[in-house]
Structure formats: C-alpha cells, structure tokens
Amino acid sequence: xxxxxxxxxxxxxxxxxxxxxxxxxxxxxxxxxxxxxxxxxxxxxxxxxxxxxxxxxxxxxxxxxxxxxxxxxxxxxxxxxxxxxxxxxxxxxxxxxxxxxxxxxxxxxxxxxxxxxxxxxxxxxxxxxxxxxxxxxxxxxxxxxxxxxxxxxxxxxxxxxxxxxxxxxxxxxxxxxxxxxxxxxxxxxxxxxxxxxxxxxxxxxxxxxxxxxxxxxxxxxxxxxxxxxxxxxxxxxxxxxxxxxxxxxxxxxxxxxxxxxxxxxxxxxxxxxxxxxxxxxxxxxxxxxxxxxxxxxxxxxxxxxxxxxxxxxxxxxxxxxxxxxxxxxxxxxxxxxxxxxxxxxxxxxxxxxxxxxxxxxxxxxxxxxxxxxxxxxxxxxxx
Amino acid sequence: xxxxxxxxxxxxxxxxxxxxxxxxxxxxxxxxxxxxxxxxxxxxxxxxxxxxxxxxxxxxxxxxxxxxxxxxxxxxxxxxxxxxxxxxxxxxxxxxxxxxxxxxxxxxxxxxxxxxxxxxxxxxxxxxxxxxxxxxxxxxxxxxxxxxxxxxxxxxxxxxxxxxxxxxxxxxxxxxxxxxxxxxxxxxxxxxxxxxxxxxxxxxxxxxxxxxxxxxxxxxxxxxxxxxxxxxxxxxxxxxxxxxxxxxxxxxxxxxxxxxxxxxxxxxxxxxxxxxxxxxxxxxxxxxxxxxxxxxxxxxxxxxxxxxxxxxxxxxxxxxxxxxxxxxxxxxxxxxxxxxxxxxxxxxxxxxxxxxxxxxxxxxxxxxxxxxxxxxxxxxxxxxxxxxxxxxxxxxxxxxxxxxxxxxxxxxxxxxxxxxxxxxxxxxxxxxxxxxxxxxxxxxxxxx
Numbered sequence: 001x002x003x004x005x006x007x008x009x010x011x012x013x014x015x016x017x018x019x020x021x022x023x024x025x026x027x028x029x030x031x032x033x034x035x036x037x038x039x040x041x042x043x044x045x046x047x048x049x050x051x052x053x054x055x056x057x058x059x060x061x062x063x064x065x066x067x068x069x070x071x072x073x074x075x076x077x078x079x080x081x082x083x084x085x086x087x088x089x090x091x092x093x094x095x096x097x098x099x100x101x102x103x104x105x106x107x108x109x110x111x112x113x114x115x116x117x118x119x120x121x122x123x124x125x126x127x128x129x130x131x132x133x134x135x136x137x138x139x140x141x142x143x144x145x146x147x148x149x150x151x152x153x154x155x156x157x158x159x160x161x162x163x164x165x166x167x168x169x170x171x172x173x174x175x176x177x178x179x180x181x182x183x184x185x186x187x188x189x190x191x192x193x194x195x196x197x198x199x200x201x202x203x204x205x206x207x208x209x210x211x212x213x214x215x216x217x218x219x220x221x222x223x224x225x226x227x228x229x230x231x232x233x234x235x236x237x238x239x240x241x242x243x244x245x246x247x248x249x250x251x252x253x254x255x256x257x258x259x260x261x262x263x264x265x266x267x268x269x270x271x272x273x274x275x276x277x278x279x280x281x282x283x284x285x286x287x288x289x290x291x292x293x294x295x296x297x298x299x300x301x302x303x304x305x306x307x308x309x310x311x312x313x314x315x316x317x318x319x320x321x322x323x324x325x326x327x328x329x330x331x332x333x334x335x336x337x338x339x340x341x342x343x344x345x346x347x348x349x350x351x352x353x354x355x356x357x358x359x360x361x362x363x364x365x366x367x368x369x370x371x372x373x374x375x376x377x378x379x380x381x382x383x
Numbered sequence: 384x385x386x387x388x389x390x391x392x393x394x395x396x397x398x399x400x401x402x403x404x405x406x407x408x409x410x411x412x413x414x415x416x417x418x419x420x421x422x423x424x425x426x427x428x429x430x431x432x433x434x435x436x437x438x439x440x441x442x443x444x445x446x447x448x449x450x451x452x453x454x455x456x457x458x459x460x461x462x463x464x465x466x467x468x469x470x471x472x473x474x475x476x477x478x479x480x481x482x483x484x485x486x487x488x489x490x491x492x493x494x495x496x497x498x499x500x501x502x503x504x505x506x507x508x509x510x511x512x513x514x515x516x517x518x519x520x521x522x523x524x525x526x527x528x529x530x531x532x533x534x535x536x537x538x539x540x541x542x543x544x545x546x547x548x549x550x551x552x553x554x555x556x557x558x559x560x561x562x563x564x565x566x567x568x569x570x571x572x573x574x575x576x577x578x579x580x581x582x583x584x585x586x587x588x589x590x591x592x593x594x595x596x597x598x599x600x601x602x603x604x605x606x607x608x609x610x611x612x613x614x615x616x617x618x619x620x621x622x623x624x625x626x627x628x629x630x631x632x633x634x635x636x637x638x639x640x641x642x643x644x645x646x647x648x649x650x651x652x653x654x655x656x657x658x659x660x661x662x663x664x665x666x667x668x669x670x671x672x673x674x675x676x677x678x679x680x681x682x683x684x685x686x687x688x689x690x691x692x693x694x695x696x697x698x699x700x701x702x703x704x705x706x707x708x709x710x711x712x713x714x715x716x717x718x719x720x721x722x723x724x725x726x727x728x729x730x731x732x733x734x735x736x737x738x739x740x741x742x743x744x745x746x747x748x749x750x751x752x753x754x755x756x757x758x759x760x761x762x763x764x765x766x767x768x769x770x771x772x773x774x775x776x777x778x779x780x781x782x783x784x785x786x787x788x789x790x791x792x793x794x795x796x797x798x799x800x801x802x803x804x805x806x807x808x809x810x811x812x813x814x815x816x817x818x819x820x821x822x823x824x825x826x827x828x829x830x831x
Binding site: 130133136140149151152153154157160161164165 | 472474500562563565581582609610611612614631664665667668671718721722724727
C-alpha cells in the first residue's frame with residue numbers, strides 16, 4: 001500500500017511536489033499522532049507508513065516525522081511517500097520557484113486525469129508559487145501548538161502575507177477562475193477535511209468529544225466574556241452553523257474527554273484559522289468562535305462585539321471566494337472528482353441537524369490532500 | 384584590561400569560556416532565552432526557557448598576571464518564574480524568561496527585573512558572608528534556650544561564613560498584560576520602567592506593583608484590522624521622557640511622555656522607504672524589527688530586522704545613517720525559511736561600550752561584528768571546535784553561490800537550528816557573551 005521512494009529517484013524524475021503537500025502532511029501527522037499517547041505514536045506510524053518502528057522517530061513539538069537519518073517524511077502523491085532531507089526540501093522548493101518551467105507529471109503509479117494535466121500546464125510557475133505560498137500561510141495560521149498561546153506577531157505577519165496574496169490574486173482575476181472551475185464540478189460534501197470528519201464522527205466505542213477548534217489568535221483573547229450575540233452577529237449562513245456548532249459544543253462539554261486529541265478546525269469560510277490544542281478545551285473559544293472565520297476574525301475572536309457586526313466586509317469578500325478546492329492539486333492528479341471540494345453553500349448541506357453526521361467544513365487549503373488521508377485517519381482512529 | 388576602544392576588526396577575539404551542557408541533546412528547559420551584562424559588567428545574567436536565571440560573576444582580576452583573563456563563574460542560580468495556567472483562557476503561560484534588565488546599583492545588593500510572557504519580577508541579589516552568633520535566647524541551631532538556664536548576657540557578634548548569595552523576589556508586577564511581553568526597559572530616572580507587549584506599553588513604578596500606566600496602545604477597536612504589532616521598546620539612556628518602540632512593519636516610533644499621557648501619537652517616526660527592486664511576498668516579514676537598542680551615548684539607535692542591522696540618527700527620520708547586511712545570502716532562501724519558520728526568528732543586537740562596533744547573531748552559530756568606524760565586518764563562529772583556551776577565532780565566510788572557495792561554507796550547509804539570537808557586550812571591556820541554543824560562550828579580546 002505504501003511505497004517508499006528513495007530521495008534520489010524522487011528527484012531524478014520530474015514530478016510535482018507541491019509545497020503545501022509537505023505542509024499539509026505535517027499537519028496530518030500532527031493530528032493523527034495526537035490521537036494517541038506518545039508511546040503509541042510510533043506504533044501508529046509503523047502501521048501508517050509501513051515503517052519499522054525504530055525507523056520512525058518523532059521529534060518534539062511539530063511531530064515531524066524523521067527517520068534515523070533526519071529525513072522528513074513527505075508525500076509525493078496519493079500513496080507514495082518518501083523521505084526527504086531538510087536541506088533537500090529547501091532545494092526542492094527553490095527549484096520549484098526559480099525554474100519557472102512547466103511541470104510535468106510522472107505517470108508512474110499515479111492516475112492523472114486529462115483535466116488535471118491541462119489545468120496544470122496552464123498554470124504558470126509564478127501562480128503555482130503564489131498559490132503554494134498561500135496554502136502554506138493558511139496552514140501555518142491554523143497550526144497551533146499545544147497549550148501555549150501562539151505568537152501574535154507571527155500570526156499577524158502571516159495573515160498580512162495572506163492578505164497580500166489574496167489581493168494580488170483578486171486583481172489578477174485568478175481568484176474567479178479558480179472558483180468557477182470547481183464550482184462547476186459536481187461537488188458533494190462526501191469527503192471532508194479528514195481530521196475534522198474523523199473527530200466529528202460519533203463512535204460507538206470511543207466517545208471522542210467533538211471538539212471544535214478555535215481561532216489561532218489566542219493571543220487576542222481578552223478577559224471579556226464573549227456573549228452569544230457574537231454568534232448572531234454574523235451572516236445568516238453562519239448563524240445556521242453557529243447554532244449547529246453550539247449544539248455540538250454542548251455535547252463536547254458533556255463528554256469532556258480530550259486526552260491526547262488535538263483540536264480540530266472548523267471552517268466555514270476558506271480562511272479558517274483554527275488552533276490545535278492537545279488535551280484542552282478552550283471553553284471561551286468555543287463559545288465565541290463558531291462562526292465564519294475570516295482572517296480578520298482570527299484576530300478579533302473574543303473581542304467582541306456585543307452587537308457590532310462581524311467581519312470586515314471587504315476582507316470577507318476576499319476570503320469568501322477563496323473557498324475553493326483549487327488547492328486540491330492531488331485530486332487533479334489522481335482524477336478524483338469527489339474530493340472534498342466544498343463550495344460555500346455546501347456548508348449548509350453538511351451542517352445537518354444531527355450530531356451524528358460528519359460535520360464538514362474542510363479547510364479549503366488543506367483539502368487537497370486531506371481527503372486523501374481520510375482512510376489513514378480511519379486506520380489510526382479506528383484502531 | 385584593554386579599554387573598549389578599537390574597532391571590531393583590530394580586535395582579535397579569542398575563546399574564554401563556555402557554559403552549559405556539552406551533549407547535543409538539548410533539554411528544552413536549558414535553552415537560553417536572554418543574556419544581559421549589568422552596568423559594571425561584573426555580573427552576567429542569563430535566563431532560560433525553564434524560567435531560571437543564572438548569574439555569573441567576573442572574578443577579581445589578578446593584577447600580577449595580566450595574561451590571566453578574569454573568568455565568569457556561577458554566582459547565583461534561582462528559579463525566577465514558574466509555569467502558570469490561565470484558567471480563563473485554558474492556556475499555559477510559559478515560564479520562559481523573555482528579558483532580564485539590571486537596575487543600576489545603589490547599594491550592596493544587586494537588583495534585576497526578569498519577565499516572562501505575563502509577569503515581571505524584581506529580584507534582589509544580595510550576598511551574605513557574615514552570620515550573627517552568640518544569641519542569648521537561641522542556641523546556634525535555632526532552638527530556644529530555656530530562660531531559666533541563662534545566667535549571663537552576651538552581645539552577639541558577626542562571624543564570617545561561607546559566601547552565600549541570596550536571590551529574593553522583592554516585587555511582582557502581574558496582571559497588566561493581555562498579550563505577551565516582549566521587552567522591558569529601565570528608565571534613566573531609576574524609578575520607573577516600561578514593559579511592552581504586542582499591543583500595549585505600560586509604565587511602572589518600581590515600588591508600586593498594583594498599578595501601571597498604559598502609555599501606548601495600538602490595539603485597534605476592531606481586532607480584524609490588526610496588521611501591526613509592537614516588537615520591542617526601550618527607554619532613552621539619558622532622557623527619562625523619551626522612549627522608542629518598533630513594530631512588525633519596520634517602523635520605529637519615538638515618543639515623548641511629556642507630550643501627553645497616552646503616547647499613541649509619536650513624536651518621530653523612523654521608517655525607511657521600501658526598495659521596490661527587492662519587493663517580494665516576504666518583504667514585510669523581513670522588515671519586521673526584532674530588536675531596537677539605543678547607543679550608549681544616546682544619539683543613535685540600532686534596529687535589527689531579519690537580514691540587516693540599521694543605525695539611525697535620532698535626528699533623522701527618513702532613513703538610517705548606516706545599514707549593514709547580516710546575512711544577505713539568505714535573501715534567495717526566504718521561501719524555505721518561511722516554510723520552516725526561521726523567518727520569524729527574533730535576533731537581538733548590541734553595541735559595544737563606545738558605540739563603535741555593533742554585534743548581532745546569525746545561523747549556524749555564526750555571529751557578526753560590524754565595525755562602524757572602519758566600515759568592516761567579520762563573521763565569527765561559536766562552536767565547540769574552537770574551545771581551546773585563548774584560541775583565536777577565525778573569521779568565517781559564507782559562499783552564496785557559485786564556486787565555493789576553501790574554508791567557505793555554502794549556504795545550503797548552514798544549520799538553521801543553530802541560531803544565535805542573544806548576544807551581549809560588556810559595557811566597558813571587549814568581552815562578549817554569545818548564547819547558542821543551550822550554551823553560553825564568552826569571548827574576550829586577545830591580549831598580546
């Protein structure tokens with residue numbers, strides 16, 4: 001099921017290694033390993049990646065997978081993983097960004113749809129670069145480490161970078177192009193953000209609480225209590241989800257089991273920012289942040305806003321269109337059309353009344369590979 | 384001991400000491416997070432991620448043997464901050480010491496301020512080398528004597544004892560910051576100090592712990608509009624009404640507290656126009672200022688952003704008077720550095736005693752000495768390989784691309800996990816303290 005491609009062979013053939021794949025993968029390793037106690041993580045990894053137990057070693061904090069030689073585990077495509085040395089990773093990034101040549105896709109073992117190929121060829125290197133940067137930035141905003149408040153300066157800088165890219169893309173018109181491309185495809189909320197879905201799935205045997213993460217700007221948390229008006233102050237669409245989520249939250253609280261589970265992220269809009277936290281529920285967060293989260297809201301989560309209207313409209317506009325499965329490059333590669341491309345209104349569909357149904361909201365940016373890792377998550381959580 | 388004169392390049396630096404564990408496995412709690420000399424240079428304080436403060440004291444010079452460099456030995460170690468838990472927000476408050484600042488010495492005891500993300504503490508470090516003996520009512524071990532057995536009175540006397548250094552917290556300044564404290568700075572009036580977090584700066588009186596004045600607040604009414612945070616702040620070394628604070632957008636604002644109670648309006652704004660040829664998505668991130676330091680004479684200030692060090696004349700706001708590239712070879716690697724988060728590293732910088740040389744850290748355990756008077760710079764390395772006593776440090780070179788010459792290191796082989804973020808320069812002598820991840824290196828000027 002899993003193949004390990006040597007570093008040399010990975011770079012000897014032209015192949016697409018999207019930047020965000022690496023980032024996303026890191027996210028998922030973090031999330032997947034958060035389900036188990038540290039001692040069991042290596043076991044899980046062995047099962048997940050077919051590695052001998054002593055070959056995979058977790059480092060602290062980000063849970064980057066490294067083998068004995070210090071290589072990072074990277075995912076080339078759906079079922080192909082490889083180890084890349086950190087310096088090589090940098091090298092590969094540089095190659096991506098400096099060459100400016102069109103990407104070719106290797107046929108070896110990967111299913112590439114005609115559609116995907118055409119799309120890829122059309123995309124310019126600069127756009128790819130920009131897109132990757134955007135993906136990476138959004139992922140960074142979502143990744144939140146443990147129990148400590150994230151660095152506000154870092155978050156602000158990343159958010160500013162994202163804004164900058166969004167603005168440029170809006171001016172370019174590439175935003176619309178991307179949105180349209182995927183809106184037409186038959187999107188079903190069949191696949192979700194892996195981690196979210198898994199976390200939200202109710203299980204008979206294991207009552208894992210459905211935790212909804214919070215905006216990563218914990219740094220912005222104020223002492224003020226956030227009133228419920230906050231939730232009501234957002235748009236209609238959000239209200240629905242808010243209600244849903246609020247209900248969920250109650251469920252979470254009752255369960256109150258969080259050990260070893262990282263917070264998941266709720267995304268209603270594209271730019272969702274969430275925090276992953278081990279073993280903690282941030283009650284205040286949950287109460288206040290189930291709403292569409294624009295970049296702006298990331299900062300202002302708890303500030304509010306009794307009564308004041310929600311997000312900055314310009315920002316929201318910018319981000320509302322970002323909700324695309326464009327990032328689903330891997331889907332393109334493998335020709336999967338049922339990938340979790342959730343359009344903006346799929347949200348309502350997915351936010352069913354029952355708590356049992358998987359809730360949604362994939363992070364658009366992460367979606368590309370997350371859906372692919374769905375089965376992996378099942379393995380891990382299911383075991 | 385040589386004075387602080389002389390350019391950085393006339394000076395040959397040689398290894399003096401290294402503190403800290405030798406193994407490569409670094410315990411997270413041992414990571415050094417701040418380094419600071421006191422005003423006389425006799426004491427050197429370091430703070431680490433585990434909330435501890437270690438103070439080193441310079442041995443009294445042995446005048447009969449001038450070749451013998453005085454060494455710094457451990458003087459006191461204490462736990463300054465403990466990890467806390469904010470129950471309201473369900474978050475841990477790290478005990479990592481963000482900054483240490485010494486107070487000028489007024490009596491026999493030493494005082495320093497140390498801060499973590501939320502709380503500032505004033506510590507008194509005092510020596511005790513005498514002990515009273517001969518109490519009438521107590522035995523030597525402290526037990527009370529039976530009054531009936533006392534037949535004569537005596538006067539207790541002080542007898543010498545082994546030197547004991549005590550550190551006791553004298554003030555705790557808490558609950559004034561919602562965001563993470565990044566700087567503290569003692570005012571030249573020796574009565575007040577400021578503490579700056581991401582969005583606010585507070586003014587404290589050293590004696591009063593339950594109140595502080597908010598003097599700068601850049602928090603927008605709508606947090607969604609937040610695009611800029613405060614990254615560092617410092618009081619002017621001589622003018623007690625003046626302070627500066629730097630931002631993540633590369634601007635420095637100088638404020639005068641006499642102008643108004645709330646110094647949101649700056650008196651001066653120092654900003655260099657952006658170079659359009661170097662514009663990229665990372666321009667803003669690399670322009671974010673990580674440290675700002677006034678020169679000792681108070682006429683200049685130095686700012687450190689990701690790739691450069693800039694010296695500003697306080698009288699000229701339009702552009703810096705000097706700009707030095709620290710590691711320009713990283714400009715083409717910004718994307719990778721963004722990916723691994725290194726682009727957010729906050730490097731500090733420092734002046735030498737007479738403001739002629741500035742120093743800052745880089746990656747691969749390199750640090751840079753930038754000589755202002757001679758416009759020369761040198762890159763040195765703090766490594767275990769050059770740890771022989773009085774071994775002269777060899778200048779290092781980094782090859783940006785193309786053919787790598789002998790002794791040069793290529794950019795791709797730099798270790799980005801080995802970074803020197805914290806450095807300090809003795810206020811009078813050419814002695815520098817350089818902190819790698821968990822080791823403290825002390826280098827001194829080579830004396831012939």
